[in-house]
Amino acid sequence: AQSVTQLGSHVSVSEGALVLLRCNYSSSVPPYLFWYVQYPNQGLQLLLKYTTGATLVKGINGFEAEFKKSETSFHLTKPSAHMSDAAEYFCAVSAPNYGGSQGNLIFGKGTKLSVKP
Amino acid sequence: GAVVSQHPSWVICKSGTSVKIECRSLDFQATTMFWYRQFPKQSLMLMATSNEGSKATYEQGVEKDKFLINHASLTLSTLTVTSAHPEDSSFYICSARGQGEGWGNNQPQHFGDGTRLSIL
Numbered sequence: 001a002q003s004v005t006q007l008g009s010h011v012s013v014s015e016g017a018l019v020l021l022r023c024n025y026s027s028s029v030p031p032y033l034f035w036y037v038q039y040p041n042q043g044l045q046l047l048l049k050y051t052t053g054a055t056l057v058k059g060i061n062g063f064e065a066e067f068k069k070s071e072t073s074f075h076l077t078k079p080s081a082h083m084s085d086a087a088e089y090f091c092a093v094s095a096p097n098y099g100g101s102q103g104n105l106i107f108g109k110g111t112k113l114s115v116k117p
Numbered sequence: 118g119a120v121v122s123q124h125p126s127w128v129i130c131k132s133g134t135s136v137k138i139e140c141r142s143l144d145f146q147a148t149t150m151f152w153y154r155q156f157p158k159q160s161l162m163l164m165a166t167s168n169e170g171s172k173a174t175y176e177q178g179v180e181k182d183k184f185l186i187n188h189a190s191l192t193l194s195t196l197t198v199t200s201a202h203p204e205d206s207s208f209y210i211c212s213a214r215g216q217g218e219g220w221g222n223n224q225p226q227h228f229g230d231g232t233r234l235s236i237l
Contacts (some may be wrong), residue, residue, distance in 0.1 A: 034225060043123070043210050043228035044161075090160060104151070105226060107160045 002027045002093045006108035014116045019078040021111045023065075023091035026072065031093045033074040034105065035065055038088040047089075050074065061085070086115045120144055121213050123229025131237055132203060138196045138232045140211030146191035147213035151226060152184075155208040167194050201236045208233050 007022040025031055032051045036044040048059025055067040065076045074091060089112075092105040120143040128136055140150055149168050153161040167173040167188035175181050183205075185197040194213075198205055212226035 036228075041126075041208075041231065041233065043121070043230045044212070045228070046225045049225055104163055104166060105161075109160045 002031065002106045004091050004093050004106055004108035006089075006091050006111050008111055009109065010112045010114065012114040012116060013081045015083055016080050019063075019076070019081045019085065019113065021076040021089050021091075021113065023074045023076065023108060024072050025074060025091075025093045027093055033065075033067060034092040034094070035059065035063070035074075035076050036090045036092060038090065038110075040087075044090065047076070081113075081115045083115050083117065086113055088112050119215065119227040121147075121211065121227045121229040123211055123232055125232060126230060127233045127235075129235045129237065130201065133200055134236075136198045136201055136234060138198075138209055138211070138234075140194045140196070140213065140229055142192045142213045142215070142227070145213075145215040145227075147194070147215055148191065149214045150188055150194040151212045151214075152186060152194075152196050153210045153212070155210060155231070157208075161210060164196075198234065201234070203236045206234055206236045 003026045005024045013019055034049045035047040037047050038044050047063050048057045048065055050057045050067045058064045063078045065074050067074050088110045090110045091108040094105050122141045122143050124139045151166050152164045154164050155161045163176050164179045165173045165175045165186050167186050169188050169191050173186035183199055188194040208231050210231040212228045214226050
């Protein structure tokens with residue numbers, strides 16, 4: 001079974017400050033990990049993903065995340081927050097397609113990011 | 118590329134009405150589509166997974182007869198909420214994974230913009 005925990009339902013930073021959104025996962029098999037962003041009344045947009053290979057993954061809009069197996073973490077960071085980054089962020093885990101798995105995404109509860117001017 | 122269109126974006130209707138929501142992949146063929154439900158300030162909960170040409174797989178606790186899913190083509194899946202009641206009011210989001218994006222679950226799902234359903 002897989003699960004995702006996002007620490008902090010709401011994170012507030014100042015414009016230009018470091019953004020750190022935390023995600024820890026639980027998985028019995030090597031996971032695939034994703035970060036999605038959701039703006040109000042919209043669907044989800046993929047920011048970045050980790051499957052295999054390099055553990056530091058770079059995504060769109062200056063975001064990056066590092067897969068740390070020993071810590072079962074996949075925290076999302078951005079060096080300098082912009083007002084347009086204010087949104088809801090979801091971490092998700094999926095399993096490799098062993099045994100015909102559908103590849104369902106298991107989402108965390110989300111973290112709302114506010115950016116103060 | 119990889120655009121998913123969901124329609125309608127907002128619907129308000131009376132209790133007892135059936136509502137159909139469409140999910141289309143505009144520039145790719147989607148062998149698998151997913152339907153989610155999102156309550157205010159909460160995460161997405163998977164309702165069902167549909168593969169083109171076969172019956173949908175519903176998650177535990179989701180009523181198959183209440184939420185009818187049809188995935189008749191590689192570009193269209195529909196969710197019909199039958200005899201909707203106020204407790205069915207929610208934000209419904211579909212996603213699709215393409216046929217040509219590679220085998221396996223490492224390929225991302227592409228999401229529609231969601232449908233806000235309000236039952237009076």
